[in-house]
Amino acid sequence: MTEQVLVAKGISKSFALENREIAVLKDIFLEVRQGEFVAIMGKSGSGKSTLLSILAGLDQPSSGKVVLNGDDLTTMSEEDLALKRQSDIGFVFQSFHLIPTLTVRENIEFPLNIARQQNDERVNELISAVELSHRENSFPHQLSGGEKQRTALARALVSKPQILFADEPTGNLDGKNAEQVLSLLLDLQQASNTALVVVTHDPGLAKRADRTITIVDGQLL
Template sequence: MTATVSSNKALLTAANLNKTVQVGEQSLAIIKDVSIHVDAGEFVVIMGKSGSGKSTLLGLLAALDYPDSGSVKLGEQTLSALGEDALAAIRQREMGFVFQSFHLLPTLTVAENIAFPLDIARRPDQVRVDELIEAVGLGHRRDSLPNQLSGGEQQRTAVARALVSRPKIVFADEPTGNLDEQNADQVMQLLLDLRQQTGSALVVVTHDPALAEMADRVITMHDGVINGSKVNG
């Protein structure tokens, strides 16, 4: 797939992030003075060994956690300065999320899971839901529950749910980690195709070098700091 050229204006900007966690009686610095930006429409991959801090960084960028110091801005909004209610509203309206473990609601059908972000925001759009169900190839599964789906089908449902609100940015944490190679390739191609159609920026934590090759930019982490950044041609 052709890489999307980044815009000159950053959509997401993080400056001097620090995050420490308590492990028993010991304080462990997970993120150390990290600064990063993501342009509108850009596809950024974050790589690094287990324990390098990449998933913690993703959580900070996605406003799922607060940094101990530093700031995260989406557009002109400083997320790290907002309360949880305000952050929840921004996440619903402007962000999408795809996780390794799918995080589908077990009592909702495929169609209902995809529609869930719109229902929470009280912005129902059945046409959009139907469009995405067909785009992810699950028209025959629309009334199925998650436990009736394969892993690949569950993740395709999660991808559709992440994009149903036409978010400005989608965060994905090891989105293919629980899938076999064929399903992993299918899910990532689907995510990239839908991202290209919607213009959403995409930030993905992954161990997969093949996925990294598809990105506009690859950021490498080690021991809580960024130790490399490469722009793909």
């Protein structure tokens, strides 16, 4: 049996809205194994992005715990959590989130710089894997959507995370670019045996996952 990378137990999340509490996630349980590809589907507003942010340690649940490689993200200090995110977690956003003043190469190197590491071999390997060798000195505003997302994908993988989260990674791309980003994402994930959790509206993508979970009104179906 393969090892579990992530175990989330009893995840609930409420937001205060005016003078009411809105329960967005209700008692969610989820396990992800090493190298596994899990797709998360569900209607707009069902809580997919909220769940992904909590699983990745970008947001805290109102109750429950998220255990990544044996460490509970919900009880760690901010400092330890930041280190854990750097070393074990990759995240790809729908809207790319590149740093506008850095080139493609510098964006991809950025997580290594933050961790005071250097690994030119790894950076070169990823730049070539995402087919951006001819664009490595370009800035984000000079790139197409597909090129931006390929840069973001390389950046998310540069530290060899145990798990990669992607929130509608192809949501801002047209059909051809979406397909290219997707196949690179899956090739890189399989080559490195990284666990992958993707939020998607695309049934074609969900079909390629090992497992699909659906959220309805904050609960797993």
